[in-house]
Amino acid sequence: MCIFAKDLEFAWRPGATVVAVSEFELRLGDSVFLQGESGSGKSTLLGLIAGIIQATSGELNVMGRPLGAMNAAKRDAFRADAIGVIFQQFNLVPYLTLLENVLLPCRFSPPRAARAGPTNASRKDAALGLLDRLGLGAEAREGRAVSALSVGQQQRVAAARALIGAPSLIIADEPTSALDAASRDSFVDTLLEEAKDASVLFVSHDAALAPRFDRTESMADMNAAFAPAAKGA
């Protein structure tokens, strides 16, 4: 099991519960499309799974590790080792080169660095290989500035960074919302192809993407803390 959550709750302060999930599972190697509007608590749920914030109550295991029993530093280390993250936009550190951005997780996680390659040169080759398959090899070899890339290219660099060093789980938070339909489809296809050995948790409000995934979940159905407000609206 990649993700297992039971009676998971999170509140920024008492009485203001934003996430209340009675049960959620993601099996190893599976891909889940998680549909949810903004404000549905999906970003908070992703923060919980990534170990950046900690649940108020309930059980949350990622890759068999109970996040509730780990301190912040251990969760940070665990995230660096096991999880690749892609944001909606602004995924890149502007003052690093394309290649440096992709190799960033290797800086923070020795296991991922080791899986990417035994030496700096081999890790660089691995990153270039990923970028080649994502169609950005030439730009990376040119040493092009991150700011000179289009939004679609930036998202693909972010995908390469999430994938480097073969993390077990890829979390993508609305990665296609800034892309047009054509680049959106090719982005999702490439991501799923490259991440076929990992589990993928893909969040989007765009239902058209759902058929490409093994399974679809709806935040509105899953999050008891969000549902009443949605019904009232």
Add this chain to the structure above:
Amino acid sequence: MTLVALAWKSARARAGATVLTLIAIALSTALVLGVEKIRAGARAGFEQTVSGADVLVGARSGGVNLLLYAVFRLGDPTANVSWETYQAFAARPDVAWTIPLSLGDSHGGFRVLGTTDAYFEHYRYGDKRPLGFALGVAFDETRDAVLGAEAARELGYGLGDDFTISHGIKSAAFAEHSDHPFTVVGVLRATGTPVDRTIHISLEGMEAVHEGFVGGAPSAIGRRPRAPRSAPAEALTPDAITAFLVGLKSRAAALRYQRDVNTYRREALTGVIPGVALAQLWRVLGPAEQALRVVSLLVVAAGLTGLLTMLLSTLNERRREVAVLRAAGARRRDVFALLVLESTLVAGLGALLGATVLNTALAIVGRGLEASIGAPLGPLGLSVYDAYVIAGVTGIGFALGFVPGWIAYRRSLSDGLTVRI
């Protein structure tokens, strides 16, 4: 890529603000170091000016005042010591040597000092170093003059050149003693003391210049006897001198000698032990030195405040960057360390730059500056004090980094994985 490299690239990405902050810190560091070098230099200069003399005697005045006008040529003498009194104190059995000092005239802005051969023989400066001749010899005849190194260089005089001296200390004084030209017979080696800025003539020469002057102005009657070029010394014995330095056979006798001077009944005198008077001078100057130091430290504080302002103002644009780093596996303490490192780097580089600029500038213009402030600067190159200041500024930069570091650390929790713009 190490965190240091990451911090460096982050600072470089905001080059404009970073460079301006760097310059502010560099300038303030240079100011602190410069103030200290001038302060230490002035102090060392004063302390090196006179050594080996046990007692300085002059007319009744404050000890510091006497030291300033007689040895440092700062300010004007208040009154004179009569020749008879000088003779009486010079003839005491416990006296090894005396150097009479007669001041009051100038040439080209340089003080003229009437004295005797004893000056070249017994005067000591710095680490008990004697005066030496770069050119020529000591004065022998009435019209001979020996120039300090700087006086010779600035006036452009060499051996054999003639000049006249004027009464008073203004270089443009109207009363030039034009009837009595002096001839340069010697130039002293540079000492880094007021000796360099002094023109030395014999007491007889001094007296010859003033003959025919009553009360400091040319006599209306016009009695102007033209003294022969080598007048007999007896005929030109001065009535009074400004002060005299005394070397005793035993240093232990200095206090008794000083007491005898201060209680002398026939004339109101002041005797000071130069080291004691210097210590008094430092006590007087201490608060001023402290004030100067405090001001320069406040300037450094302003520079470092600029650093803090810069870091705090970039925190918002960093939120995105921090979220990306966190998503890529950065721990919260990495985020904290990144800001502390950047702060330390900018402060440290700024301080290093300031020290380098100051020391380079001093190496280039140091000599001219020494001449214009009349005191040698501290030793060139990085001193221990410089190293302390650089380390101090870097350390404060490190500590200041905790403020934005802590804010970013706190924020990286509430922001979570959401990238807020």
